[in-house]
Amino acid sequence: MGWKRKLSDGYDKVGLAAGLQDDWTGTGGYAEVGIIKGRKLSYDYQKFDEEGNPESTVRAVDAVDLDVETGDFVAILGHNGSGKSTLAKHINAILLPTEGTLYVDGKDTQDESKLWEIRQTAGMVFQNPDNQIIGTIVDEDVGFGPENLGVPCDEIWKRVEESLKAVGMWEYRAHSPNKLSGGQKQRVAIAGVVAMRPKCIVLDEPTAMLDPNGRKEVICTVRELNRRAHVTVLLITHYMEEVIEADKVLVMDQGKVVMQGTPKEIFSHVEELKSYRLDVPQATLVAYELQKKGVGLPDGILSMKELAEELEKLRS
């Protein structure tokens, strides 16, 4: 689906997410090149005994081929321990493959001389908002990243402003992060990543610890960044509502990518998803129950609106 469509929209720079500058968009001119390319990527965790001798190895990621196009919104599903977070940590070289290769924006993550460039290309946001904020004031926290990249002072403040505006937290720039809600803290964390102008953002269950309102805030922010600034997004989540609008969905189980496709394709396989102990959107479930009773509904219904329309067709 959509990435080509999005790129063509992309040259219209008029309405970039609330103030993002023209000189930065996630596509960075590599319009047709895949930003993330993994080939036979495997990763083993070593277990050590009490004396520090290697005891056993666990293969967390197993021969994964991964292709993400620039500007894509990719969702990764899988239950805990399926290897999705391990995979995600390869994208900004926190972990290096035991076997296989991973190229991020054309750079091999195992090439140590490129480490900082890779980290700058791919930013990460983690689950717990309280573990990611280090500043005592919101704008200082957001400025921390670019400051460490050696960005000149005026430029830092410019980036802080545009990043905070992009996530809708500019009014809170002088607040203490302690007093913010979980959703607001996550948006500050995202702004901190955006200030480093990455082409790609990897979010590892950014909404798992938030209430429903916080979840909506964070997901809207991420979607806007993807749509308006064309940042490539990899979103790891358990919430199906967050997956429905992705361009592509990957399902992981036991370190392998076991399903991939558009949300419609993926959610056509209700039984298979259930076998991986994953959730299915409620609308898909109702449609599936009706199909089992012999009602002639199409596969892959994702929203209640779609379901109501299909039912209406049946009735007439």
Place this chain on the structure above:
Amino acid sequence: MSIKIEHLNYVYSEGTAFERHALRDVNLELPDGQFIGVIGHTGSGKSTLIQHLNGLLRGTSGAVYYNGRNIYEEGYPMRELRSKVGLVFQYPEHQLFEVDVFTDVCFGPKNLGLSPEEVERRAYEALRQVGLKEKHYKKSPFELSGGQKRRVAIAGILAMEPEVLVLDEPTAGLDPRGRDDILDQVAKLHAERHITVILVSHSMEDIARYVERIIVMNKGEVRYDGAPREVFQHYQELEQIGLAAPQVTYLMHDLAGQGWPVDTDATTVEEAADSIYAALAKKC
């Protein structure tokens, strides 16, 4: 046997600039053996309310009766109350501290002054009830997965053999599998032990699936109190206070609006599918 709350008020930091009314004239009766869901958006007073049930917080005014006796009266045995009303906090796995799983679960009953045999019996029973495999009993709690750790923490409360089990968002941060496992175990416990279960949750779908009664909190007050079908009829009002009905409720109202003879009370996937199927059959 029940919990009765009368005109309960709770004010944080009374008399300072930070004064906040967290509970406002709450009146509730929680009879034995019910499976109750408490919903409300963040800051609505749900957590404050449940901390009153075992006397962790003391109401600024009003009364809480446990089995007919006011827990605020002079000389009330608070220790006993805390073993009868078990409270599982959010992220309870952060409170695990012993060297291994089994010892951690023993901590509660040991402090009740029970014999070592009884302590062990209860620990085994509690770990069995949360469905943790025996091979994990001697492991450090930190070697376990998030869902397993949480089950150990719940077992620690169950080993006290409480009459009322209160769970504050027991599934937050878990994957769908961990969530279903924990909620199924809680439902089984409720059926087996006939204890009262009070479940605080943000997931309307989970609430609709498991509980028989919902209490909706808003700004420290009880806004609605009734069966899921009744409460979710007020889906528009629920939205105004930052909540929502289960997703199928919207579908059913949508279809009913277009003239379908469907049951707008349906709150679970199965109920919705049955009702739509019946409506389709009528048409054909």
